[in-house]
Amino acid sequence: MANQAEHTAMRRAIELSTRATWTTPPNPDVGCVILDAAGEIAGEGWHERPGSPHAEIVALRAAGERARGGTAVVTLEPCNHQGRTGPCSNALLDAGVARVVYAVADPNPTAAGGAAHLREHGIDVESGLLADEAAAANARWLTPFRSTRPFVVWKYAATLDGRSAAADGSSRWITGAAARADVHRLRAAVDTIIAGAGTVIVDDPQLTARDGDAELPYQDQPLRVVVDSSGRTPEHARVRDESAPTWIATADEVGATPDGRVDLPKLVAALYERGARYVLLEGGPTLAGAFFAAGLVDQVVAYIAPALLGAGPNALVGAGVTSIDGAIRLDTQDVATIGGDIRIIATPRPSKE
Missing domain, CATH: 3.40.430.10 (Dihydrofolate Reductase, subunit A)
Structure with missing residues (x-):
């Protein structure tokens, strides 16, 4: 069950996700906050444009070693595929995070599977936190998949x-x-x-x-x-x-x-x-x-x-x-x-x- 710090971090991640909404298409709008092991914000980021680092990567870079043993809070399920950038699921594993909390499951079959991959490697994963709010912020990208x-x-x-x-x-x-x-x-x-x-x-x-x-x-x-x-x-x-x-x-x-x-x-x-x-x-x-x-x-x-x-x-x-x-x-x-x-x-x- 997500704690108060994770709720607050997800609201911040949703806010971050909207900062580049006119430059990210055709990619999704995603925000991420990294909490350290003590539950304090260690890094944050958002996806800016196709080909640029995903939100998780930006946030992990900002957090540095403080990410180890911490929690990644992200608005969309971390991707699990190699495109112009590498899989965010692997980047989270490499950073040593202990827990991942995401709002919306990735409906794109090409990129989905990050949550399962993380769980297979012993990461505690929780989904659905503030899902409606995160989906509304990313409706531009989600609508074609859902409707x-x-x-x-x-x-x-x-x-x-x-x-x-x-x-x-x-x-x-x-x-x-x-x-x-x-x-x-x-x-x-x-x-x-x-x-x-x-x-x-x-x-x-x-x-x-x-x-x-x-x-x-x-x-x-x-x-x-x-x-x-x-x-x-x-x-x-x-x-x-x-x-x-x-x-x-x-x-x-x-x-x-x-x-x-x-x-x-x-x-x-x-x-x-x-x-x-x-x-x-x-x-x-x-x-x-x-x-x-x-x-x-x-x-x-x-x-x-x-x-x-x-x-x-x-x-x-x-x-x-x-x-x-x-x-x-x-x-x-x-x-x-x-x-x-x-x-x-x-x-x-x-x-x-």
């Missing part, structure tokens, strides 16, 4: 009064340069970006990940998906250029709803089959509303500018909400000032049955 569909993030920018554009349709720029650069970092983290045909026709976005507003693209570009029920995306649209792969997803190809629109659950399933695991929904408000109505939004990243327009399109339309009781409630994960704007990251609460 066989990609994790979907809706990103939008709006004024304080919820307007995504002015009454004349102009929307460049609602937020400042720092917020826009932050969006490009988010784009660089995902493997797929989705927009509606209406947004493509009106705004002609390129939907690539770049260094801020500059035409300096990141090396790896996400797949661009245009939800286009009737195939009206212009031939000259920038999403058709060669800077990134593009799929114009029509109702004829994906499947149609009774009103002739692209069937979004079928679209998301098709994206999963194509290898999509982390999807960014960029617009517009009607498409975002349809994703919410279908229960397909896992996280919201909102950039709120300290400005008022008084009129103009709303950020969200047609989400199926008709009363206060039916409001889509969200749990706030993070609030940050980005330049002169506010970024809010939140997750929708499970709907009441």
Whole structure:
């Protein structure tokens, strides 16, 4: 049974796991705390990016000899495979830890088995400590394994009064340069970006990940998906250029709803089959509303500018909400000032049955 020191260490490990959430994909977000034999924190770490040391390795290096006879507290079961880095299970054995406490079992069959390997070598292993909290912090990575569909993030920018554009349709720029650069970092983290045909026709976005507003693209570009029920995306649209792969997803190809629109659950399933695991929904408000109505939004990243327009399109339309009781409630994960704007990251609460 985990003691109080291990509970406290796991909460700290969960906090650490979120520090590099936009640089770790496609790897999981993991945090680790090493307690020495007396139960004091000896080292801590988190996974920063693919190819970098895993959280356990960073924490063990920080702990040094104090790890011997101590406890490793980690948010995800230590891996047991050789990839770009070695198995964390072996590193924990080599460090001489006596006990390992982890929150969530690794659902990836390639990497799983660390707990069994540790037990076989005489290590005391406990699983499930603060599992729900750790899973929520790592939902971006766990969702594709548990739900066989990609994790979907809706990103939008709006004024304080919820307007995504002015009454004349102009929307460049609602937020400042720092917020826009932050969006490009988010784009660089995902493997797929989705927009509606209406947004493509009106705004002609390129939907690539770049260094801020500059035409300096990141090396790896996400797949661009245009939800286009009737195939009206212009031939000259920038999403058709060669800077990134593009799929114009029509109702004829994906499947149609009774009103002739692209069937979004079928679209998301098709994206999963194509290898999509982390999807960014960029617009517009009607498409975002349809994703919410279908229960397909896992996280919201909102950039709120300290400005008022008084009129103009709303950020969200047609989400199926008709009363206060039916409001889509969200749990706030993070609030940050980005330049002169506010970024809010939140997750929708499970709907009441």
